[in-house]
Amino acid sequence: MATRKLPWINLAAVAAAALAITLIVVKNVEGKAPAKLLNVSYDPTRELYRDINAGFTAGYEKASGRAIEVLQSHGGSSRQARLAVGGELKPDVVTLGLPSDVDVLRKHGQIADGWAARLPNQSRPYYSTIVFVVRQGNPQGIHDWPDLVKPGVEVITPDPKSSGNGKLTALAAWGAIVTRGGSEVAARAYLKTLYEHTPFLVPAARAAGTAFAVEKIGDVHLAWENEALREVAEARGQLEIVYPPVSILAEPSVAWVDANVASHGSAEAARAYLEYLFTDEGQEIIARNGYRPFKPQILANHADKLPPLKLFAVTAIARDWDDAQSKFFADNGIIDTVYRPKPR
Structure with a gap:
């Protein structure tokens, strides 16, 4: 019976390949x-x-x-x-x-x-806060929180159920009343009126900014400070930032x-x-x-872009952030009593 010849195998090459694979595995x-x-x-x-x-x-x-x-x-x-x-x-x-x-x-x-x-x-x-972005020349004369609920003013802000920007807007608006001597009854009434001035509530901050700055909907955008700076820079003179006298310390x-x-x-x-x-x-x-x-x-070192502000801590309106979440945004919390979803 003839002996079957096996193909020639370069054993040195096989050994080298095996070593390379081993080294890769060890390295990983x-x-x-x-x-x-x-x-x-x-x-x-x-x-x-x-x-x-x-x-x-x-x-x-x-x-x-x-x-x-x-x-x-x-x-x-x-x-x-x-x-x-x-x-x-x-x-x-x-x-x-x-x-x-x-x-x-x-x-x-x-x-x-x-x-x-x-x-x-x-x-x-880092920290941040909520500020106002308005049209060039501030035609509606918006300088403080009460100005947001003047007749005819349309406010753009995200949904407080899904957005950090939306939550902070609600807390800042509430605090703007109670930290300056107003009652919680007055703060609740103010929040209800504020949401009546919103044509819709988008799920997140960037969509709200796009609606205001790009689609040119609304008179004022309640925005993270960094978003406001970006919007104004990109708008080339068509938008302005208004820093309200008081706002919330976002953390x-x-x-x-x-x-x-x-x-x-x-x-x-x-x-x-x-x-x-x-x-x-x-x-x-x-x-x-x-x-x-x-x-x-x-x-x-960046005070030219980030000026000193008067910001109140969350403890001015709740025990802490967890308490604020429960008090304002849980089911049947304050927000549920003053707002209804307004999907776009």
Whole structure:
């Protein structure tokens, strides 16, 4: 019986290929494979985190030797929190508009207790507030909260059930009454009248800004300060910012999502990403994008764009952010008594 000849095999080449594969596997096990993070954020932070991501990834890759990509998701802050809780989004980090939105994930077991104490300044890398954007020359003479409910004034603001901007607008409007001597009865009546001046309530901040600045609907837009600065800059003289005499101190907050970073193997990168927000470099990027950095000196360096303001804390109208969420925005809370959804 003839002996079947086997094809010639280059054993040296096979050994070399096996060694190369082994080295790749070992390198990946050591944590050198390209990494990805998902940052679930609120609606108007697209430009901010575009710049943050560029600064962070360059420094992280240089320090660690590991490539990293940060993916973004944006929407109304409260809606983003609900999507994360429900599993439609699986963020490594959340960077949301209100501390109470981050705490929703803690209440559902996705973020550890005491999350706010894990980063500087109670995990609040910057502040903001609600201001007014008006048409060139301010034809309606809007300077203070009572001016918003003058006859004929049309107000553009997002839905307080889905948007951090919408929630903060409601809290700022309420506080503008009670912190200046008005009663809660008067504040409730004012909020009801304010919503009667809104033609519709879109789900998130950026859509409200588009309706006002691009589609030219309404007389005044109640906006995050950073959104107001962006809108005015892009409008080339067609819009103006009005700073009301009093508004709310907004405290956007950040956290890594413990349940997800554990399953993704991203805990170290997620923490480094959020820590970058509190560095001088991160704080400068924050200020350049129209947010108020928590470091006083960096804020002072940008006083030409971010002037001193009179802002009241949430404790002027509730015990804390969690209490404000329950008091104003829970089912049958204050908002349910003064507003009806007005989808566009």
